[in-house]
Amino acid sequence: MIGIYLIAAFLIALILFLNRNKIIAFILLGIFLILQGTLTVHAWLNFHATELTYFTYDSLAVLLLFTLGIIAVPAFFHSHIYLEDQPAPAQSRAVYYSAIVLLVTAISAGYLSNHIAVIWIFTEITTLSASALIYHHRNKLALEGTWKYVFICAISITFVFIGILFLSLSLEHAGSDDLSFKNLLANSSHLNPFWLRLAFLFIFTGFTAKIGLVPMFTAGVDAKDKAPAPAGALLSSVLMNLGFVGIFRFYIVIANTPLHHWANLVIGISAFLSVFVATVYMIKVKNLKRMMAYSSIEHMGLVMLGVAAGGIGYYAAILHIILHSFVKSGLFFQFTQLYRVYQSKNIYEIGNYFKYNTSGAMVLLLAFISATAMPPSGLFVSEFLIFRSLFEAHQIILMVAVLLLLTMIIWAFGKNIFKILFIPPVNFDESKVPVISPWESASQFALLALAVYLGLNPPAELVNLINESVMLLPK
C-alpha cells in the first residue's frame, strides 16, 4: 500500500504542477485526500505490518497519520478559499497545490519510516515542498523567508547526516551495519558511547529546525509568517510532529543505553531555552502570525520537557503534540478570515473582531483558551501531566521557572487576543469589510472540539496507542 500511495501521490503532485485547469485540480486533490484516508485506514488495519522494508505501521505512526489525515482536509479546504480570495497567477496556484500534496506525502512517509536514513530523506523533501509554499507570494519578504528557511534547513539536514555517519561508526562496534531503529535498539548495549553522544548531538540539533526548538527555531518562525496561513497551519502542526518523530525514535534507542541521563539533560536544556525564547518574543512581538508561531515553539518546548522528565511525561508528550496540532492548525485557519477583514497582521491595526466576524471571533477566543491550556482545553490535561512528571522527577526549580514563564506567555497572548477581540482599531475603514460566512469557521470549531474531547475523555484506543508508543522506553 505504501508503494502505491507514494507513486500515486507523486504522480498527483506532478499532474497538479503541470495542470492549469481548476476543475481537474479539485478532482485530483479529492483523489489525494481519499488516498490519504485509505493509507491511514490501511495502517490502522495492518497494525505492526512492515512494507517495502523501510515502512512500519507502528503505534506512533498510526496516531500521527490520523492527526495528519484530519488536519489535511480543512487545510485543503481553506487553501481553496485562500486562493479564491487572493487570486494568484495560474502558475503559482499550480505550484501551491502540487507542493501541499508533496508536503503531506513526505510527512506521512516520514512518520512511517523505521530507518533513520529514510526519515532523513523525507525530511529533505519536506524542506523542498515547504519552501515552494513559503514562496507563494513571489515578493521580496517571501523570498527572504524562503531563503532563510532553505539555508537553515540545508544546514540542519547536513547536521542530521553527520549524526547518521557518527551513528554508523558507533554501530560498527556492535558489528552491524543496519541503521533501522529496530536493529539499533537490539544492539543498544554494544553501541560505542563516544560516537553515540556525537550522533545524538548532531541529530538532535538537525531536527530542531523542523520541530522548532532552540537552536534552529528561527527559520520555522519566518516560514510560518510568510507562508499562506493554510500552509502555515501544516508547518506549525504536522511538520513539527515530523521533527518530533525524528528525535523521539532515536531517543528511544539512546534511552536504552547508559547515556539516557545525559540525553535527558541535553533535551531538557534545549526545551527550557525554547520556552524562555518563546516567552521573550511573545511579549514583544506585534505580528499576530509570528506570535502564533512562537506559541508553537513554547508548546514543543513543553513536549520535550515531558520527554526529558520521563515517567508519565512520555505519555503526556505524545498526547500534547496531537492536541497541539489540532488547536494550532485551527488557529492558523482562523487567521485567513481575520486577514480578509483587516488586510493586516499587525496587532495595532486589528481590533473589535466580534463586530465584523462573530463566529471567527468565537474561534479565536476558544483557540486562545485552548492554546494557553486553560480548562476545559484538552491541552490542560497534557500540560498538567507534564508538570506532574517534572514534579515526580524532582525538578521543582525547573517546574517553577517554567510555570512563571507560562504565566508571562498567557499574559502576553491574552493581552493581544483580547485587544483583537474587543478594542476598536485606530483609523480602520469599515466600509470594505467583507461578509464572511460562519460556515467557514465550522472546521475550526470541529478541530477545537476534537482537542477538548480527546484531552478530557480519551478513547481507549488512543490511550492504548500512546502507551504502546512509549512502551520501549525505560520506566
Add this chain to the structure above:
Amino acid sequence: MIDVLLITFIISLFYIAIANRMMTYLKVLAFQGFLLFVVVFLQLNEINPINLALILLETIVFKSVAVPLFMAYVLKRNAITRESEPFLPNFVSLIIITFIVVVTILLANGVKDTHLDKIFFVVALSSLFTGLYFIATRRKIITHVIGYLIIENGVFVLSLAVGNEMPMLVNLGIMLDIFASVLILGIFLNKIGDVFKDIDVDQLSSLKDR
C-alpha cells in the same frame, strides 16, 4: 597518499581564510572537489565498480566543475563585486581557523577507535566549523553558499571514512549534496539577484518581531 591529500585539503581551508576575492574561493572549491575525486579513487576500493563510477563522476563533474562554474556565472550575472568583504581581518580569520584545526586534532586524539582513520574525522570537523565560521563572518549571501559548500565537502570526507562498509551512506551524502546545492543555487539564480540588487545579508533583515 590519502593522508597527503587530506592534509592538502586542510591547507586549502587555511588558504580560503586569507583569500580575499570571490574567484579565489571558487577555485579553492574546485580544487577541493578534485582532491575528493582522488581520495574516493584511493579509498573506496571495496565497493562495486558502478557505484564507484557514480561517486567519482559526482565529485569531478558536480563538485569541481559544475558548481564553481555556475557560481562564477551567478557572480558575473549579478555583477557582484570581487571582494568578499569579511567582518574580521584575514589575519584574525587565519588564527581562528588554526585554532579550529588544533582543537579538532586534540579532540580526535581523545578518540580511541580502531575502526576510524582519525584524519578523516579531523578534516570533517575542521571543515564543518570553518564553514560555519565562514557563514558567520562574511557579508555577502553568496559567501554563505560557499561556506555551506565547504561544510558539504567536509561531510563527504567523513562519509568516505565509513564508505567501504556502508556505501549507502556515501550515496546518501551525494544525494544531499546535489539536492541541497540545486535547491539553494536554484533560488539564487532565479530570484535573489533580481530582487535584491546589491546582495548583502544586511538587506535580509525585514522579517523581524517589531
